[in-house]
Amino acid sequence: MGLARIRKGDTVQVTSGRERGKMGKVLEVLLQEDRVLVEKLNLVKRHLKPNQKTKQGGIIEKEAPIAIAAVMPYCPKCKKGVRVATQVLKENEKVRVCAFCKEKLEGKK
Ligand SMILES: [Zn+2]
Numbered sequence: 469m470g471l472a473r474i475r476k477g478d479t480v481q482v483t484s485g486r487e488r489g490k491m492g493k494v495l496e497v498l499l500q501e502d503r504v505l506v507e508k509l510n511l512v513k514r515h516l517k518p519n520q521k522t523k524q525g526g527i528i529e530k531e532a533p534i535a536i537a538a539v540m541p542y543c544p545k546c547k548k549g550v551r552v553a554t555q556v557l558k559e560n561e562k563v564r565v566c567a568f569c570k571e572k573l574e575g576k577k
Pocket residue numbers: 543544545546547550566567568569570571
């Protein structure tokens with residue numbers, strides 16, 4: 469099996485849709501939906517119902533999922549979202565690299 473193209477913690481660039489060109493960090497990969505949540509992108513307003521604590525309720529902004537096909541891992545060398553290639557370092561050890569410049573794309577933990 470190959471490596472997941474996008475992982476939690478990756479910095480990605482959006483390639484289509486209303487957030488096109490913007491970058492952010494992947495908060496969560498929703499595998500079953502083929503979508504990702506990206507920090508501060510594709511925000512939607514949610515209305516909070518008043519409850520006993522807040523009394524008033526209010527509006528919060530929350531990330532809505534973006535199609536995984538619409539984001540690409542960001543390559544710090546190419547300075548853009550790029551296609552991903554897999555590089556085999558040694559047996560059973562693979563890393564994701566930029567298909568263009570071969571820069572490693574593994575996120576820093
Ligand atoms: Zn690159």
